[in-house]
Amino acid sequence: MLRVGLTGGIGAGKSVVAHRLAERGATVVDADLIAREVVAPGTPGLAAVVEEFGPGVLTPDGALDRPALGKIVFADEDRRRALNAIVHPLVGRRRQELVGAAGPDAVVVEDIPLLVENGLTAGFPLVIVVHAPEDERLRRLVEDRGMIEADALARIRAQATDEQRRAAADVWLDNSGPLADTEAAVDALWTQRLVPFEANLRTRTRAPRPPHAVIADPDPNWAEQGERLLARIRRVAGDRLIRSDHHGSTSVPGLPAKDVIDVQLVVADLDTAASVAGDLVEAGLVRLPDRWWDVDRDGVERDKVLSANADPGRAVNCHIRSVTSPTWRDALLLRDWLRAHPDAVDEYAALKRGLAAQPHSSVDEYATRKTPWINGALARADAWAAEAGWRPLP
Known part of the structure; x- marks a missing residue:
């Protein structure tokens, strides 16, 4: 099995890369989906969030009001840390369950938005960072997701910088151009690197090298x-x-x-x-x-x-x-x-x-x-x- 960390800033298009990797055969473990699962109505996670932030973070039907919670945590570092202290352990345990269920020859891609911010990069033999310039990410959040520009910019600025992500990246995927270009880059990565990497790990084989000094x-x-x-x-x-x-x-x-x-x-x-x-x-x-x-x-x-x-x-x-x-x-x-x-x-x-x-x-x-x-x-x-x-x- 090969475990790969996949990350990128909000609006960079990480989900596009995850979807393409899944099409090629990867087992994708989506931390965002898990994060929603662990605070669904009736869960201990949601009860802990309400205890910490109050009933104002609930919708009338008892679900988590994510926009209301976002306005609190993305404007206050201490409140964001408090939320992370509740949610991240729950997400981590569920992630490990899903990884453990993958096959011995799987390429498991763990889609984790805050991989860099939470210091998790060393836990993966390979880290992929999906990138798009800040102005393009801002445009996508406002035009495609309907976010208020100030809120979108606050979320971008609350995450790791491009320099921090570059330091963590074994693979830097530029997703600022046409979709076909991104998909072609993912296909090449899958064929030329991820599939042979997994096979080499499973068989305990060193990757080939040039026979002479270059x-x-x-x-x-x-x-x-x-x-x-x-x-x-x-x-x-x-x-x-x-x-x-x-x-x-x-x-x-x-x-x-x-x-x-x-x-x-x-x-x-x-x-x-x-x-x-x-x-x-x-x-x-x-x-x-x-x-x-x-x-x-x-x-x-x-x-x-x-x-x-x-x-x-x-x-x-x-x-x-x-x-x-x-x-x-x-x-x-x-x-x-x-x-x-x-x-x-x-x-x-x-x-x-x-x-x-x-x-x-x-x-x-x-x-x-x-x-x-x-x-x-x-x-x-x-x-x-x-x-x-x-x-x-x-």
């Missing part, structure tokens, strides 16, 4: 992608982690790299590493078969456990190392030394591009050819660390 220009989004991945990992691994970091070339601003996010987890021992690796399927990562090993700068082989991406849209290497291995410190030292030395970044970039352009039979061969430079760089980094008083920060 060096990409520096991407400023790599840092954000690394933090998003680490949030998912930390949620799953919990207090088994001693530390977790984005390292490797994509963690160094301005450095060309293979488009692979490398993260490093430090744990107490290799048994813990194996346990964490097995659980990371919840974060969209699958453990690679057998135990892997590193060769440290002294030529000593060091065991580690390696997990990688099941998602064909984002390559990831997750290195899980024992705290007793010196390799984890070297990985952070090299990262921080490069960050502090732009000339070394240029030197390393030239080496990487040159080696990638040479014939090589595999990515492993490319990596082996870099080893002499990396060992020399670590020697320089050691001298810098001693002079600067560098320590791997928590």
Whole structure:
């Protein structure tokens, strides 16, 4: 099973995307529908809302008067929090029931309007954000839903900003154009990413990668992608982690790299590493078969456990190392030394591009050819660390 979080601001057209995904075969769990269900007449949820906000939020026939309640909560942050404290736990329990009823090979899309606002993004291996510009969203709310412009704008402004949603988005779907364009984008996402992602998770298979090293220009989004991945990992691994970091070339601003996010987890021992690796399927990562090993700068082989991406849209290497291995410190030292030395970044970039352009039979061969430079760089980094008083920060 693959669980996908779907969100977007009010008026962005999230329901259009959810409907198309359902047509393609997804199991859609709609938090808005559940939210209505848990405060229907006669439910404990509605009784709790009336107790908190008074009988003025009821219609004459005893149902929830949503416009009346909306005027209260969308103008007052404290009152909105009070409503959320009642409704969100009820919605969460019902969501879990529906997800649990889906089949083992399902792509479950959880349509949650406040996914970002409520800090739920780390609970999904993939998050889709549906976007439309604010002026278009406002037009839709006023013209299509008949809302008063001031009320519509208040609801828009009460939600997450575009920047906050971008930070959470693995997939950013623009729904500001023709419906056919949006449906085509959803179809491509379903075929090229969601279906193979689910199959890879179920079969514990790493998504395919290029057989040779391909060096990409520096991407400023790599840092954000690394933090998003680490949030998912930390949620799953919990207090088994001693530390977790984005390292490797994509963690160094301005450095060309293979488009692979490398993260490093430090744990107490290799048994813990194996346990964490097995659980990371919840974060969209699958453990690679057998135990892997590193060769440290002294030529000593060091065991580690390696997990990688099941998602064909984002390559990831997750290195899980024992705290007793010196390799984890070297990985952070090299990262921080490069960050502090732009000339070394240029030197390393030239080496990487040159080696990638040479014939090589595999990515492993490319990596082996870099080893002499990396060992020399670590020697320089050691001298810098001693002079600067560098320590791997928590």
